[in-house]
Amino acid sequence: MDLALDDGAWMILGVNGLGKSTLLLMMRYLLAGAVRLRDAGFAGSRSDLTPVPARFFAMRVQDESRGAQATLTVSFGADTLTVRRDLSTLALIEAIHSGAAGSQTLTTEEAYRTAISGLMNLAQFEDAVRVFDYVTFFPEQRLPLIWNLAAQFELFRGLLTPDKSAELRKREAEIVSADSAARNLNAGIARVTARRAAEAKKAKNADSTKVKLAAAQASYDEAHKGEAPLLEELEGLEEARDDALLQVKRAERDVDDATREYEKLKYDALQAAFAGVPATEQYIFLRLLTDRICLACEQEAHSTAAELARRVSQGRCPVCGNPRHSATTEIPADLRDVAEEAYERLQIRRDHLSRVARSHSDLRASVASVEQRLSKLRSDAEAFSAQIRVLKRQLPLEDAAAMEEEERRLIALREQVEIFRRDRIEAEEGIASLIAGLKEATEQIRVALEDRFNAVAKPFFAERVRLIYAPRESKIGQQGAVFSFPAFEIEMTSGASQGQFVRRHIEQVSLSQREYLDLIFRMALIDVLGGAQGSLAVDGPEGSVDAVFAERAGDLFADFASQPGKSVILASNIVEGGFIPNTLRNYAPRPEKRVINLLEQAVPTAALRDLKTEYLRKVDEIMARSPT
Template sequence: MTSFPILRSLEITGYSLYPGEQSRISGFRLNTGFGDGPWIVLGVNGLGKSTLLLLLKHLLIGPVRARDAGFSGDRSDLVGIDSRFFAVRVPDGAANAKASLTFNLGGKLFSVTRRLSDQTLIAATCNATDIGTSESSWRSAIAEGMALDRFEDAVRVIDRIVFKLESSPSLIWDVSAQFEIFRALLTPNRSLELRRLEAEIVSNDSAARNLNATIFKMSQRRDRQLQLLKGSADTQAEIASVSGKLDKARSDEQRGQLTLEASEVRLSDARVRQKRAERDLDARVGAYEDLKFKLLRHAFAGVKPSDQYVFLKLLAEQVCLACGNTAPQAAEELARRQSEGLCLVCGSPRHPDKEVVSTTSALKKKATIAFDELEKARAELKLADEEFSQAESARDAAAAHLEQRRTDVDRLAGTLRRLHRKLPAKDRAELAREEDNIERLRREVLRFRKERSDAEDDIASLLEELTVATVAIRTQLEASFLKLSQDFFAEQLRLVYAPRRDRIGQAGRVFEFPAFEIEMTSGATAGEFVRRNVDQVSLSQREYLDITFRMSLLETLSGGGCSLLVDGPEGSLDSVFSGRAGQLFSDFAAHSHRNVILACNIIDGAFLPKTLSAFKGANRKRQRLVNLMELSAPTAALKSLKREYESAVTEVLAAKASKR
């Protein structure tokens, strides 16, 4: 089970953006704790609300971010950011500023301290044991604490799930990002190998395409050279004829390669359907056998378990435990009594009023339905096996056809080389070199395609494991999303498993990648219109669907609590939905070892009262604020309007949250 960080306290010293509790002795100092429940980083524009959340994130991961989602070949999964991001916010370049964060992770207490001038790590501990100041040691500790294989995966999870900042890309609307998140969280021990194979496929595919472009240009240049040669007319004519045939044979070879790749895609799809049918059949068999067992147990109601076992053994395996002999006639008689609703022990009719009779009858109906479903699953598996066999035969035929085309190419290339030797030495040498170069590059293309194909074979089984792991959490994730969203959204909506089909390279096999999408009914148009993509929903719906999806992932996958940080959650909401949003955050945070940290402006309406509704009285609500109007360097607007802002905060904290 994955562990997510639970932020517990933050201390910033010597940073003039947050003077905090300034004194002559300690200088600038901001110190705040984060217990369970909701927390509000409150302020007005320019006080550093977003900066504070960014500071929390980069204390965790350092001056890096996850690269944009997508198949990226050999590019690093981490992208460096400007290490002086926080320094340029203050006049002194944060020369003496530092920040410390404590957080729980994987049942342990971590602390980290960084200089704000360049985000250098200057102290780190785990359960009070020194980790050192090596960034690599810190990264290893974070990955291990989160039960992930790589620090790169930890950064992606923190970027895409834990922190919902203004600059954060969405997750629910980005199926490529979902794949990378599921790869990291659901198959952590396979994540590195999946990433390596992905890079290998992209690199080999790119190399093959680049070489093909080079071969095309070289072939054109060779043809022009042939036109200029003044050798034997007969030899030239024959060379031209064989060159044309060779070019056609190579085109046929390329088409054969594409046909083979397409047949391998169909074979892969058929294999996936076959595996699904096998899993479905196993599930149906298990369900049917379970009902059969329950049915037999009800049929032996009133008989001691030890005696039941004797009869069950006889009925199920036709073996008599008393003498050890096979007893098919006795088993047949028991089966007859069972089918006719008779007592299995003595054969007499059961009393119609007995509860066991009605229970047995109900179980029989369920068993009949289960058997029908089992037979249907068997038929589907048989069909899937036939489709797989046909796809395998088609793949073998395509491979044989391609091999024949390659033989033709080799034969014609040999003929062309012999013809070139008949030309004058100078012309012959030049053309031979050109043909050798073309042939060498063509073999390189085939090698790159072979390596891509091998990597695709390897990654297919790993993707199947990831699919199985995703399907295993599907029901829980969809239920969590429905529960969280039903009190916020007015529309009917549901989270649905909708795997995407795509290639890793620009050519090659098509794979299935796990992903989820939203189905939302619209009330703005006549009839029922189902919206599924980002362009069909409003800005606030877009944001809160993504927030709710992140919450669902945290609920489903976190083994020991979590933090969720959101920047500007109130920005796109109207007066009605601001209250619903506040209640959403309040409910999500109402669990032990879980908190939400929200950075927002002072606004009228129900958002803040609803978010803090679990805390009675203005004083208790005020304790849940990180009030930057008191802790940050004041802006010109705050200096001139401080009383009005303070009055607004007092009114908001005194307001009572209306019932749902």
């Protein structure tokens, strides 16, 4: 097969078993080689890439792909990269990079990875694979992006701060490793402490000094034992406090939106009140009312502004204060009603902000209370420790020596814990500025990404859908500092609940919504970060949509692929309805020229051998159908 998949929309048509998915996967594995990404998340020193079976394609056919090769040519701006692999092993045969400086032949996987990462303006090959799996390819297993905040962080890390991506990953690994080591050592301390407690119990009937020492030791261990539940309680309260802060920020944004809406309506109402005043003088009065500053003398004029506002509210002429004689100069009733409704919405959102702010304040107070209790517990433990040291000096030498040895072991373990704690803090200090830089870079594209997503999503969904920027607060290890990671979420109005709520989890939406929200987010990323150039390869886009939304899905892909420099490759079953005609609507009257028909090109399955004539007739009917 020799396919020229240039700009625009392409359909790979077939029935189950003909190789639609295999064709898309072949493109992906030609680019990435025999690797896949580990699951997104903080992974310590583990590699970001894990191998896939080298015989991935060989296992799919009877001859085990012996002698089979595949070649893929991809353009990156003015450059092209042609990669050829052995399909029986996925080994690289050669890759050719052609650009303004000439051609270069690459024969090792390392050289190829360096070349393709550079062409994608990425510092690491792992980040290139993230782009393949989270942006370009949308295969059967559907790796979620908009629903996976960790995957968003890793993708943005590579795309927005490529020069800092490796350092971010390194610091993350240091934090996770130090945190894990400290937790393992604390487990060892717990075992030694338990053993020492058992020895103290045996000495219960010893002389007075041993009894006092056992009591002091038990109190010391009890103090340390009480630290763990307090830390757990503190962590839960901190998480609740951070969630409450996110609600406060969202409520503040809602208040800002409602304030702008009300101020605009208020300004329109004031303009209506000054309808009979020339534009220049009208501007002076409106600025006086809104800014409470006199443009003539540039002094504050609160009382004058208040008087003008009072006249407007009483339906009198704002300039002279006399009753109006003409209805045309009064503020229209519908405008006043809309303004009043906007003011009521503003008050409701202000009340909500006040409630969530109080909740956040209460949680902050709870955190402070637990921190105070924790501090006292640690102070008590230090006091018992001092008492133990005094009592040990009163013990006979042989008893003191045995306990000193146990104490030395505990001290050594605690010192190691402290070393790893300092290592974690040092790594956290190093990563803080890197994450802040990534967050700033994300915020620079925030508006463009939100606007593009919202513009593409609006004609597709029946519900009101919008993308919102909602940084997540999280720790990199199980303990330590909390960082703010850039992330986007979906806000969708549900017709069932008649309310607006943020869908944070993939289980909260239908299969169709889940897939197409993710697809539209990828489209927005291509448009904003790819300069509106790039490819999108989707397996089975028709499977989750009904007859009505199938037409909308076709329009979605057709619109995306209609711009120069963009292509969409869809692997689809032969389905009735408007999905296929609408996707190929820009290629009338010969839409079949944009179709790779596997019914005619692939090795037929048993079902196809029996039903091929009917399938081909159905394809012709679909191709002849006009877009809806």
